[in-house]
Amino acid sequence: MISESSSFVKGVVLGGAFCMLVTLLGHMKVGHGSKAQRHEHHHIQAPNKEDVLSLSEGERMELSKSMRIYCIILVKPKDLGHWAAVRETWSKHCDKVEFYSSENVKVFDSVALNTNDMWVMMRKAYKITYERYKDEFSWFFLAYPTTFAIIENLKYFLLKKDPSQPFYIGHTVKSGDLEYVDGEGGIVLSIESLRRFSRILEDSDKCPEQGGMIWKLAEDKQLAICLKYTGVFAENAEDSEGKDVFNTKTVSALIKEAMSTHPQQVVDGCCSDMAITFSGLAPNHMHVMMYGVYRLRPYGHTYNDALVFLPPPGSDND
Amino acid sequence: MGHPTTWRCLWNIPPHGGFHGTSQHMEGSIGHPTTWRCLWDIPPLGGCHGTSHHMEGAMGHPTTWRCLWAIPPSRVVHGHPSAPLSPAVNSSLAQALYERVRVLCWVMTSPSTLDTRARHVRATWARHCNMVLFMSSAPEPSFPAVGLPVGEGRHQLYWKTIRAFQYVHEHHLDEADWFLKADDDTFMVVANLRWLLAGRSPEVPLYLGKRFKPFVRQGYMSGGAGYVLSRGALRLLAAAFATGTCTHSSAVEDLALGQCLEKLGVAAGDSRDTQGRETFHPFPPERHLAQPLPHDRFYPQYSYYPVQWAAACCSDLSVSFHYVDAVQMHALEFLTHRLRPYGYRHRYRPHP
Numbered sequence: 001m002i003s004e005s006s007s008f009v010k011g012v013v014l015g016g017a018f019c020m021l022v023t024l025l026g027h028m029k030v031g032h033g034s035k036a037q038r039h040e041h042h043h044i045q046a047p048n049k050e051d052v053l054s055l056s057e058g059e060r061m062e063l064s065k066s067m068r069i070y071c072i073i074l075v076k077p078k079d080l081g082h083w084a085a086v087r088e089t090w091s092k093h094c095d096k097v098e099f100y101s102s103e104n105v106k107v108f109d110s111v112a113l114n115t116n117d118m119w120v121m122m123r124k125a126y127k128i129t130y131e132r133y134k135d136e137f138s139w140f141f142l143a144y145p146t147t148f149a150i151i152e153n154l155k156y157f158l159l160k161k162d163p164s165q166p167f168y169i170g171h172t173v174k175s176g177d178l179e180y181v182d183g184e185g186g187i188v189l190s191i192e193s194l195r196r197f198s199r200i201l202e203d204s205d206k207c208p209e210q211g212g213m214i215w216k217l218a219e220d221k222q223l224a225i226c227l228k229y230t231g232v233f234a235e236n237a238e239d240s241e242g243k244d245v246f247n248t249k250t251v252s253a254l255i256k257e258a259m260s261t262h263p264q265q266v267v268d269g270c271c272s273d274m275a276i277t278f279s280g281l282a283p284n285h286m287h288v289m290m291y292g293v294y295r296l297r298p299y300g301h302t303y304n305d306a307l308v309f310l311p312p313p314g315s316d317n318d
Numbered sequence: 319m320g321h322p323t324t325w326r327c328l329w330n331i332p333p334h335g336g337f338h339g340t341s342q343h344m345e346g347s348i349g350h351p352t353t354w355r356c357l358w359d360i361p362p363l364g365g366c367h368g369t370s371h372h373m374e375g376a377m378g379h380p381t382t383w384r385c386l387w388a389i390p391p392s393r394v395v396h397g398h399p400s401a402p403l404s405p406a407v408n409s410s411l412a413q414a415l416y417e418r419v420r421v422l423c424w425v426m427t428s429p430s431t432l433d434t435r436a437r438h439v440r441a442t443w444a445r446h447c448n449m450v451l452f453m454s455s456a457p458e459p460s461f462p463a464v465g466l467p468v469g470e471g472r473h474q475l476y477w478k479t480i481r482a483f484q485y486v487h488e489h490h491l492d493e494a495d496w497f498l499k500a501d502d503d504t505f506m507v508v509a510n511l512r513w514l515l516a517g518r519s520p521e522v523p524l525y526l527g528k529r530f531k532p533f534v535r536q537g538y539m540s541g542g543a544g545y546v547l548s549r550g551a552l553r554l555l556a557a558a559f560a561t562g563t564c565t566h567s568s569a570v571e572d573l574a575l576g577q578c579l580e581k582l583g584v585a586a587g588d589s590r591d592t593q594g595r596e597t598f599h600p601f602p603p604e605r606h607l608a609q610p611l612p613h614d615r616f617y618p619q620y621s622y623y624p625v626q627w628a629a630a631c632c633s634d635l636s637v638s639f640h641y642v643d644a645v646q647m648h649a650l651e652f653l654t655h656r657l658r659p660y661g662y663r664h665r666y667r668p669h670p
Contacts, residue, residue, distance in 0.1 A: 064661065093659075152659035251657075255648045266441065266648045273656045287607045287628075292653030294662065295634040296603075298446075298509035300412025307661035317629040318665070 044169060044235040046245065046274060047160045064307040067155040070137040071097040072125050074118065075145050077105050082145035084108075085283035089290040092312045093151040094141070096133075100125040119219035120209055123201055126189075130198040138163035140194055142187040147279040148289045149186055152309045154276045157237060157245060159307070163190040168227055171246035171277075172236040179234045180224030185246035186277040187220070188237075196230035197223075243272040250280050251289070287317070294318040411670060415512040416448065421546070422494035423447035424482050427502040428470050429456045432463060435502035438644040442651040446508035448494055453482040475541070475571040480559055483547075487556035495520035497552050500544040505642040505650045510635040511546060514589060514597060516670070523550040523584040528598035528638075529622035530572075536586040537622045538576020542640040543600040545572075551584040558582055590623060591633040592668050599632060599639045602646065606631035606639075634666040 071094035075083045083099065087108065091097040101110040102121060113124045122142070129140060139158055143149055161167060171185030181187045189197070200207045207226035217225075224234055237245045247254060251271065258270040271278075281289065294311075295318065311318050423444060427436040436452050440461075444450040452458075455478070457465030466481040468474045479499065486497055496515055500506055518524060525547045527539025539545035547555065555578070558564040564578035576586070589597050599606055600617075610617075610627050618625040625631075642650060 150657075150659050152662050156660040251649045251652060252645050255645050255652065259645070259648065267652045267656060270648070270652060271657070273658065274660060275657055284604050284608050288604050289653075291603060291607055291629075291632065292650070293657055293659055295664070295666070296507070296632075296636055296654050297634065297658070297664070298412065298507055298655055299513040299635050300409060300415055300509055302408045302411070303658075303661075304406045304408065305661040308663060309659070309661045310663050311665050 043242075044161075044167075044237050046157050046237075046239050060306050061308065063159065064155075064309060067158065067307070068095040068137055068139070069151055069154060070095065070129065070133055070140050071149075071151075072129060072140065072142040073097065073099045073145055074101075074121050074125060074142065075099050075110065076102045076116070079145045080105070080107070081283040082281075082286075085281075085286040086143075086145050086147075089286045089317065090149050090151065092315050092318070093309075096137070098129070100128075119216075119222050122219045122223060123209065126194060127198055127201060130194050134191065134195065138191045140189045140191070142183070142189070143277070144183060144279070146281055147184065147186055147277050148281050148286055149277045150275065150293055152307075153245065153274050154188070155309070156274065156307060157276060158188070161190070164192050165190060166193045166196060166230070166232040167235070168193050168224075168232045169235050169237050169246075171244055171248050172234045175221065178221065178224055178228075180221050181234045182246075182248050183218070183220035184248040184279045185244075186279075187223070193227065193230075193232045196232055197227055200226050200230050203229075237276070239272040239274050241272070245272050245274055245276045247271065247275060247278045248280070250278055250285065253280065254278075290317050412509050412512075415509070415516060419496065419512040419515050420448040420494040421496045421498055421508055421511060421515075422449045422451070422486060422490055423498045423500060423506070423508070424451040424453050424486055425500050425502055425504075426475075426478060426482070427452050427454050427463065429454055429458070430470075431502050432458060432461055435644065436461070436463070438647040439500075439502050439504075442647050443506045443508060447498070449490065451482075451486065451490075452502075453478065453485070473569040476566055476569055476574045479541075479571045479575060480566065483552060483555055484559060487552050491549065491552065495549055496546050497549070498544060498546040499541075500638070501542050501640065503640065503642055504542060504544045505639045505647055506544055507635075507637055507654055510597065510633075511637045513635055513668075513670075514591075514637060515546070518548070518587075520549040522548060523554050523582070524548045524587050525551050525579055525584055526587040526589040526598075528596065528600050529586060529589065530576075530620045531622040532620060533573055534576045534580055534586075536580050538573055538580075538586065540598070540600045540640075541572035541575075543598040544638040544640075545598070547584070551579065551582075554582045554584055555579065588623075589637070591635055591666075593633070593666065594623075595626070595630060595633040596623065597633045597635060597637040599636060602639050602641050603632065603650070634664060635668070 071091055073083075073086055073091065087099070099108060099110040100113055100121060101108075102113060102116045104110070104112040111125070111128060113121050115121055115124070125142070126140075133140075139154075141149065141151075141154060167188065167190035168181060169188040170181030172179050173182045206229045207222075227233070239245055249257075254270050255266060258266045262269040278289065425436060425439055425444065427439075432452070432454060436454075440450075440452070452461055452463040453466055454463040455466055455468050455470050455474075457463065464482075464485060466478055466485065468477045468481055482499070483497070496511075498506070498508075498511065514526065525539060525545055527545025528543035529537045530540055531537050555564070558578060558581075564581065566574070567577065568574045579586070591597055607628060610625075639650070
């Protein structure tokens with residue numbers, strides 16, 4: 001009896017030890033994984049195809065409708081040509097777009113901010129946006145009128161990201177200690193980041209209107225500084241191959257670079273197939289982008305995409 | 319015979335009244351083809367040596383004469399179907415069309431633009447042709463480019479076109495169904511050309527392109543925007559030059575070709591899509607997509623169909639644009655074949 005129970009106890013002890021060993025090994029793997037998670041935090045990636053295919057048909061339709069982007073375009077009267085081009089092209093694909101202008105302009109509808117200072121404009125635009133739309137939108141995309149954005153690709157990119165987390169995404173640049181999102185490539189904020197920003201706006205020590213002690217800092221840098229105080233950090237957005245999806249240059253400029261750095265693989269090396277923004281475009285080139293992105297394509301290829309986006313009503317150039 | 323690389327082909331404007339089928343001397347020096355007389359047939363034993371040589375032939379039977387070329391015919395660039403754009407894409411329809419609607423592309427180029435222009439064509443849209451030939455006035459085996467026996471310059475364009483089609487007819491007639499001509503600053507979307515041609519028979523003499531209306535009753539196709547001949551049309555064209563039915567009538571390539579084709583009964587087709595939008599374009603996209611400028615008033619006078627500007631200018635399934643520089647060639651290839659809006663359901667979704 002005693003020998004049987006001692007065998008039993010030995011068995012339990014051995015089993016327990018083995019179980020502990022396996023668990024420890026498992027934790028080591030998980031530890032490695034969470035390290036990767038922490039690394040991912042600064043280089044944020046699009047969803048994998050596998051992530052996307054695991055969604056059911058019903059989930060896909062729901063997701064497509066639930067991904068809603070509010071677009072903020074900061075404009076000044078001198079940008080009239082670009083402003084018109086943005087209005088007539090890609091901004092029609094935002095679920096809602098608002099032009100925030102330095103001053104009232106008769107020709108176009110906009111929210112007049114009554115300031116010429118880009119940082120003050122940005123602060124005001126975000127503040128008004130938060131107050132009006134905090135319950136209606138989870139994602140906020142700010143752009144300049146020289147930028148062309150593909151909102152569908154932005155929605156796909158944000159697909160599995162939780163907007164209640166503080167996301168601040170775009171084409172990042174490092175300036176000394178500060179990593180900030182370059183405004184030229186477009187700035188994406190989740191509702192949580194916008195909420196924190198609108199709060200810190202009130203703090204004139206940490207986030208003053210007159211930024212910079214000696215000279216004025218660019219507004220995109222100012223934004224990064226303020227957000228940093230709230231625990232929100234810039235993340236560079238990349239596709240599954242590590243290519244930037246927010247671009248601060250035109251397709252042509254990037255092609256030109258590719259022609260000199262890797263002339264054998266120009267189109268392959270240039271840019272992401274899922275790019276979200278290009279910038280520095282002249283108004284007539286916005287129309288070319290609109291046609292090239294939304295219409296011109298080679299016949300005979302169909303896609304198994306997880307989301308479905310319909311063309312916006314009342315538009316003919318997409 | 320059997321050593322085509324040693325052969326040279328020498329050309330000239332045929333004597334007034336056409337070929338007579340008798341033997342002719344060949345005189346003249348390399349580089350001055352306009353002073354040479356036309357000679358044909360299997361070269362004498364030992365091969366041609368590049369300057370003058372005799373030729374014997376049968377009187378009155380020009381069709382027994384053969385044309386010999388500097389580049390052996392096997393040196394062509396064979397294309398491949400568009401690589402699938404990503405694993406989540408189904409390209410079976412494009413693949414099926416690639417196999418069923420075989421397009422041979424020949425690109426009008428020159429020694430001075432091989433590296434500045436043709437190279438970028440070769441790297442981009444030319445890869446989607448079933449077969450591509452680069453037609454120059456000097457052979458360049460490393461490119462590879464065919465050396466046609468012509469000079470360079472605007473006045474030689476029609477000669478170059480004729481010789482290029484003759485070359486293609488001579489060497490590749492059975493390897494393709496449709497024969498496309500493009501310039502080295504033309505951007506093409508070959509998959510869309512196949513869509514356009516899918517329902518048409520290659521045996522029917524037909525040609526398609528950007529249709530212009532002046533001078534030719536049925537219209538003629540813009541050279542720069544690219545145009546495509548059916549195999550039936552190519553047969554008639556080659557025969558017409560062999561018999562002298564068509565001759566080098568002018569230096570204006572596209573117009574002269576259009577006049578010849580009309581004479582031969584080759585129909586000038588309507589290349590517009592099912593919404594009536596143009597597919598071949600004589601200018602770059604930004605010119606068509608913008609509102610017209612004052613100097614654009616000539617374009618409507620030339621265009622066979624009513625000109626539309628801005629969004630209606632261009633089919634979603636456009637086939638060509640012209641005056642495209644090297645950077646834009648790659649940029650358009652990227653915009654057409656790579657960059658896309660995820661999940662987007664296009665407005666224009668025509669049936670196969």
